[in-house]
Amino acid sequence: MKKRVLALGCGLMAAASILAGCSSNLQQAPTTAAPTEAATTAETTAQAETTEAEKAEAAEGALSTGYAVISSIGKSTDAGEKDGLAEVDTMFAAVLVDGSGKIVDCKIDAIQTKVNFSKEGKLLTDLGTVVESKNELGEKYGMKKASAISKEWNEQAAGFAQYVIGKTADEVKGIAVSSDGLADDADLKATITVHIGDFINVVEQAAANAKSTGAQAGDKLGYGIVTGISKSKDADADADGVAQAYSTYTIASFGVDGKITSCVLDASQVNVNFDASGKITSDLKSTDFKTKDQLGDAYGMKKASGIGKEWNEQAASFAAYAVGKTASEITGLTIDETEGAPTDADLKASVTVGIGDFQEGISKAEANAK
């Protein structure tokens, strides 16, 4: 199955040549949530936030569904004595937000994609590798041993997610961070020892970007991330190689009857380029990685160039298809009793349409919508 998404090399250009249209609506986020990394706080850029008026329009009991993705490649290293490493660190958050802008449900996860390459610019990691997220890795991620409070990364992320329930995007932005990037609040300190800059940014963005698309009070939030590296390529004399982390994100809310009430799909392709001598040619400081949806909107060129049109259409039709169904109906069989007027067509004859690999994300979302 071919998931399709647009990768744009904005992040790979020299900073000076970045087009205005390519400026991120993401904050210049610190790079990673890894325990040993010193987080840097960054200035805030303008956000495309949902206005108060729009929020007020939301029907009584309606919730908004939001998500955000922040990626960085700063921990990648050239090949030398040791093999080269292309590392993509991605933070993810999904939220449900009520009419007053307060977060009522929150899920946080991260994906650390590592691809090794040689001094000759040849990939060494199996391209069939399926990358598990940190929540999926659980204790296999191995932070517990190093953590002063004996908590694994997934437990700490769940703790932070719990902490932001009841807060607005602005209140999340205002969470106290100590000078060395750690939690300052006594309660939070007991839950989370990692640098929280990225946690704050990603949750704040998710809440700020939430839209009312069908979720209702009482719904549960789930998400699924599917990550692969199959589009990576060796370097040769003519062209740089690329290590690519390709993630598809499914965000879904589930009603008490298990039926999906809102569904959003997005994807990101983050590239780390390297040359035939094993040197990284991408700007490691770049934080300008966008998801496909952000790219489409930033460029306003979907119509003109067909940017991601097919993927977008497939994703949108799949999301629309998913609403009102249970996860098992989507991954298995849906059966409805039907009543048609005698003049209605029984089915439509049309050219075969691709489905995309969206079902795995829905299955994962159902599993963690608790």
Add this chain to the structure above:
Amino acid sequence: MQNKKVLTFIIIAGTLAALTMAAVNTAAIGAKKEQRFHAEFLNLFDTVTQIVGYSKNKEEFTQIATDVHDELEIYHQLYDIYNDYEGIANIKTINDNAGKNPVKVDQKIIDMLKLAGEAYEKTDGKVNAAMGSVLSIWHDYRTKGIENPETAEIPPMDKLKETALHTDFSKVLIDEEASTVYLEDPDMRLDVGAIAKGYATEQVARSLEARGIDHVLLSVGGNIRAIGIRADGKPWKLDIQNPDLDSDKKAIDTLNLDGDSLVSSGDYERYYIVDGLKYHHIINPDTLMPAAYFRAVSVVCIDSGWADALSTAIFNLPYEKGLALVESMEGVEAMWVLPDNSIKTSSGYEAYRSNDR
């Protein structure tokens, strides 16, 4: 499974009703007690499968739908060119062994490839399951072009022409005695995208018929096959998609089906854009470029495998030649949507048109 020899399809000159296994005169008996159901699944052939039918209750219909799914899944795995399956020799296995070894395969692959061979002969190579090498170049360029529209390109013609030297279907050696398939040319690859879904649909429909199941409508990624008519005694009604997806008019025609198959091919679902021009996924074996004669074509005939193959064939042929092909075959009718959206039809097509429009 009993496979009716496809040859009989060409030779038999009978009415449609004589060939269908649907007992029309008993269609409505007992139907009043039956409810109408619709089933759908997405996990086979990278497309949507839909089933419409009648049953006394949901459990009974779920069983039928599950049986259809399970049987289709067998074909899905056998005809896959991208994935390996534990313990199964499939089309990908045959491709992986091109020029190396004959591969022992299930009879379902042999029978489908025999139909592919007949279609190749009958359509003068306009449907060619041995064109996989050419199609995979287009597939790669299309995938890249969708992901990186700024750098989207069409494949270089010299590369296509070089690859097209390895598409001679006579190099697909089928040994029925030994149940093996061997691609004699090491650079040849099979791609059964123009025939496999239709063939599988037909076989599953025949399985249901053999079990005495009636009043079912199958659609596997647009390969539609009616089993009998509706339980209310009326024929199935099928809307044909308007290739202009932005138009308010969603359907350009509505057909009645009674035990028939209907397949459409068009330029509007799988395509990419290079320099403002659209390049769709149906590649003409003569020009090695996407066929440009029509926006869409539809074919009605008894056998869904043939409907699938012929829709690709007439999409790749100028109207006069496509019409001649359709008129030369018993029980086959077609509709063509030209680039200016005007419509042409074969001589017997009108009989299928629904009057309820």
